[in-house]
Amino acid sequence: MKKNDEPLIYLVDDDEAVRDSLGMLFRSIGLHFESYGSALEFLQRYDSARQSCLVADIRMPGLSGLELQQRLNEQRAEIPIIFITGHGDVPMAVTAMKSGAADFVQKPFRDQDLIDRIHKALERDGERRKGRAEEDAIRARIALLTPRENEVMQRVVRGQANKVIAMDLGVSQRTVELHRARVMRKLKLRSVAELVHAVDRIGGVPAVDTAATQ
Amino acid sequence: MVAAEFQALLDAAVDAIIVIDERGHIITFSRAAERMFGHAAADVVGKNINVLMAEPHRSRHDGYIERYTSGGEPHIIGKGREVEARRANGEVFPVSLAVGEATDGHKRRFVGIVRDLSAQRAAEQRARSLELRLAHVGRFNLMGEMAAGIAHEINQPLSAIATYAQAGKRVLEHSAVDVAMLADICGKIDDQARRAGQVIANLRKFIRKQDIDTQSLDVAHVVADVITLIEADARSEGIAVHVRNEEALPRVRADAVQLQQVLLNLTRNSVDAMRGGGDKGRGIVIATQRSERGGVKITVTDHGHGVSAHLGDNIFHPFVTTKRDGLGVGLAISRTIIQSCGGTLTYADNPDGGSIFTIDLPAEHSPTSAT
Numbered sequence: 001m002k003k004n005d006e007p008l009i010y011l012v013d014d015d016e017a018v019r020d021s022l023g024m025l026f027r028s029i030g031l032h033f034e035s036y037g038s039a040l041e042f043l044q045r046y047d048s049a050r051q052s053c054l055v056a057d058i059r060m061p062g063l064s065g066l067e068l069q070q071r072l073n074e075q076r077a078e079i080p081i082i083f084i085t086g087h088g089d090v091p092m093a094v095t096a097m098k099s100g101a102a103d104f105v106q107k108p109f110r111d112q113d114l115i116d117r118i119h120k121a122l123e124r125d126g127e128r129r130k131g132r133a134e135e136d137a138i139r140a141r142i143a144l145l146t147p148r149e150n151e152v153m154q155r156v157v158r159g160q161a162n163k164v165i166a167m168d169l170g171v172s173q174r175t176v177e178l179h180r181a182r183v184m185r186k187l188k189l190r191s192v193a194e195l196v197h198a199v200d201r202i203g204g205v206p207a208v209d210t211a212a213t214q
Numbered sequence: 215m216v217a218a219e220f221q222a223l224l225d226a227a228v229d230a231i232i233v234i235d236e237r238g239h240i241i242t243f244s245r246a247a248e249r250m251f252g253h254a255a256a257d258v259v260g261k262n263i264n265v266l267m268a269e270p271h272r273s274r275h276d277g278y279i280e281r282y283t284s285g286g287e288p289h290i291i292g293k294g295r296e297v298e299a300r301r302a303n304g305e306v307f308p309v310s311l312a313v314g315e316a317t318d319g320h321k322r323r324f325v326g327i328v329r330d331l332s333a334q335r336a337a338e339q340r341a342r343s344l345e346l347r348l349a350h351v352g353r354f355n356l357m358g359e360m361a362a363g364i365a366h367e368i369n370q371p372l373s374a375i376a377t378y379a380q381a382g383k384r385v386l387e388h389s390a391v392d393v394a395m396l397a398d399i400c401g402k403i404d405d406q407a408r409r410a411g412q413v414i415a416n417l418r419k420f421i422r423k424q425d426i427d428t429q430s431l432d433v434a435h436v437v438a439d440v441i442t443l444i445e446a447d448a449r450s451e452g453i454a455v456h457v458r459n460e461e462a463l464p465r466v467r468a469d470a471v472q473l474q475q476v477l478l479n480l481t482r483n484s485v486d487a488m489r490g491g492g493d494k495g496r497g498i499v500i501a502t503q504r505s506e507r508g509g510v511k512i513t514v515t516d517h518g519h520g521v522s523a524h525l526g527d528n529i530f531h532p533f534v535t536t537k538r539d540g541l542g543v544g545l546a547i548s549r550t551i552i553q554s555c556g557g558t559l560t561y562a563d564n565p566d567g568g569s570i571f572t573i574d575l576p577a578e579h580s581p582t583s584a585t
Contacts, residue, residue: 014449015370017406021377024399028384059366061454062495084373086366107373111380 005051007122009033012042012056012068013084018107022055025111031118039063039071048077051129053121055114058083058092066092069099078128080121082114138198141187142205149186150205152179156192157199230328234263235321238279250330252302263326268298268306283322291315291324299328307332345550346426352547353421353475356482360447367413367446371406378403416442419471420478426469428555430578433466433473433502433510434459440474444481444500453488454497455481463502463510464577468555473573476551476559479544480514480571487518492568509557509576517568521561529561 009026011033013019019035026033036042039056040063054072058065065083072079082103085093093104103117145153148169155165162180166173189195199205224231230247234240240263243255251258251266258265264275271278282288294312301307308331316323357364382399385392420443437457448455477500484498496517505511521529530549545559552559557575564570 015374017374017402017409018370018377020402021374021381021406024395025377025381025384028381028388028395059450059452061449061452061497064452064494086369107369108376109373111377111384 006032007126008047008050008052009118009122010042010046010052010054010056010079011035012037012039012054012060012065014038014057014060014062018057018084025114029115031115039065039068043068043071046077046079048075048079051122051126053080053082053118053125055082055084055118058085058089058096066096066099069096073099078125080125082117082121084109135202138187138202142202144186145183149179149183152176153183153187153195153199154205156180156183157196227327230326230330232263232266232326232328234324234326236279236283236324238263238276241323247328250301250328251299266299268300271297272300279324288315296331308335345554348543349472349475349547349551352479352543353471356475356478356544357417357421359482360443360478363447363450364413364417364443366450367442368410371410371413374406375403375410378406413442413446416440420474426472428467428469430465431468431470431473433463433512433575436470436473437477437500437502437512439470440477443474443478444498447478447482448485448498451485451489451494453485453494456497456499458499458501460501460503463504464508466510466555466557466575467578468557468575469551472551473555476548476573477512477514479548483544483571484514484516484518484569487516487520487569490519492519493517493566496566505574507574507576509574512573512575514571514573515564515568517564517566520563520567520569527561530559 009031011019011022011026012035013022014037016037019037023033023035034045036045039060042054042056043063056065056068060068063071069081072081080103081096081100082105083093083096084107085104086107089106096104103121105114105117142150142153151169152165155168160168162173162176166176169176184190184195187195187198189198224242224244227244227246230250231242231244232240232247233242240259240261243253243258247253248255253266262276264272267275278290282291290311290313292314294310296308296310298306299309299311310329310331312327314325314327316325378399382396382403385395385399416439420440437459441455441457445455481498481500488494488497494517499513499515501513501515503511503513530545549559552573552575555575557573560572560574562570562572
């Protein structure tokens with residue numbers, strides 16, 4: 001049984017020998033992998049929750065490598081892709097690169113070259129997941145704020161002084177200071193700079209309906 | 215008929231006219247006969263007709279006449295046939311020979327009318343060799359168009375071999391060497407090297423052969439032998455190829471390489487028709503089945519853009535093409551090849567979008583089968 005937290009290589013190639021030989025290479029160095037003969041089979045089994053990368057032939061009957069990449073983009077699956085290409089696939093490779101493919105190896109390739117790229121891709125996927133987890137945590141904490149706290153936070157992020165916020169909201173400056181302190185506590189942040197960075201990282205927060213609170 | 219009129223008729227006839235008696239001796243030798251055989255009438259009149267014949271009839275002819283005059287069934291009289299004749303200089307040439315019989319009292323005469331077929335044969339031969347050369351050029355042309363696909367098809371096993379070898383090297387680096395795995399790897403490298411060799415062997419066979427070798431063929435085998443090349447071409451564009459063979463099909467008479475050339479031409483067109491779109495998953499279907507008239511039907515169905523209606527049957531004419539860089543001879547050559555086997559090659563629109571080309575070949579022993 002493979003442990004589910006081990007990084008995984010998804011291998012997709014319609015050519016059985018290419019698939020088998022790569023599988024053997026991965027096995028010889030103890031990498032976890034699952035191999036599929038077609039892009040559709042892979043899409044049915046792909047587990048987006050797991051740290052992984054995709055090694056796929058760019059030319060395949062049925063769903064080609066590029067079409068597979070398109071499907072993954074549509075599903076917002078940000079799995080790093082390493083395409084295996086043949087001679088004369090440069091235009092395809094360029095298209096793939098523009099659509100966000102991680103990397104390429106040209107057949108026949110050096111094993112170390114492929115393995116290095118796989119390690120890099122898995123590492124990048126790991127970092128992306130870590131970043132994603134942190135963002136999710138920020139969002140979860142912001143969800144704990146009351147509407148009034150949220151309002152104050154947004155004004156702080158926009159650079160408004162406590163005095164201005166107090167006047168706008170028709171409360172005392174002291175009340176604004178209390179809201180601010182609670183926001184920082186709930187978000188586990190220490191400075192305005194950290195707050196701005198956190199909100200920026202999750203792409204901003206939707207404005208709350210201030211009319212209801214006035 | 216008076217003698218003068220008869221002589222005029224003899225002299226004017228384009229075909230050679232020769233009259234012999236019942237012992238086979240020449241009595242009359244026309245002008246055309248003199249020209250055709252290179253003998254002067256004076257030199258051959260009175261001689262045995264067999265001086266004009268090639269073996270085996272030359273030495274058997276006296277026997278033929280004797281058998282017939284002593285009550286046997288005639289083998290040639292009133293029927294006419296193609297035989298070989300011999301000129302004065304020893305050259306053997308093909309003729310068509312018709313023999314009639316005249317009875318003058320108790321004497322029997324045989325009249326032979328001989329037409330020289332050598333010019334016609336030579337023209338046929340030239341046409342055949344031109345067709346053959348055109349077919350051969352067509353194969354090169356096809357291979358040129360398929361070069362990318364073939365390179366890919368050879369690169370696949372090479373890539374697998376390299377990866378197997380690299381995996382093997384890593385296995386050797388482990389402290390406990392897995393001998394069974396190494397043996398497995400070596401076997402697979404061997405398989406893949408053969409696979410690459412097979413692609414090249416198929417290619418060579420397809421390109422090199424120039425003589426027609428008409429023989430009894432199992433259509434399913436013919437398809438199986440060319441499928442590597444077809445797949446090489448289709449796969450490089452991401453197009454699937456499906457083969458469906460009906461069981462126990464009658465055999466056909468054709469040249470295997472030429473039939474493969476037709477198939478490859480059709481699938482090549484299909485690949486072009488699907489390059490820019492179409493249903494690549496359903497791709498190309500090659501199906502063999504028994505035809506209504508007891509022969510074999512091979513259909514090549516694709517899901518590409520089809521043939522535009524205004525072209526119609528013109529697609530089979532040479533130099534009619536919808537491809538920017540195509541020569542437009544593929545389908546013309548294909549139809550010639552199929553017709554020379556007594557078959558037909560036709561086109562129909564695919565109701566699901568795309569084209570259906572149908573090769574209909576007579577069964578090997580059917581009367582419509584060409585020789």
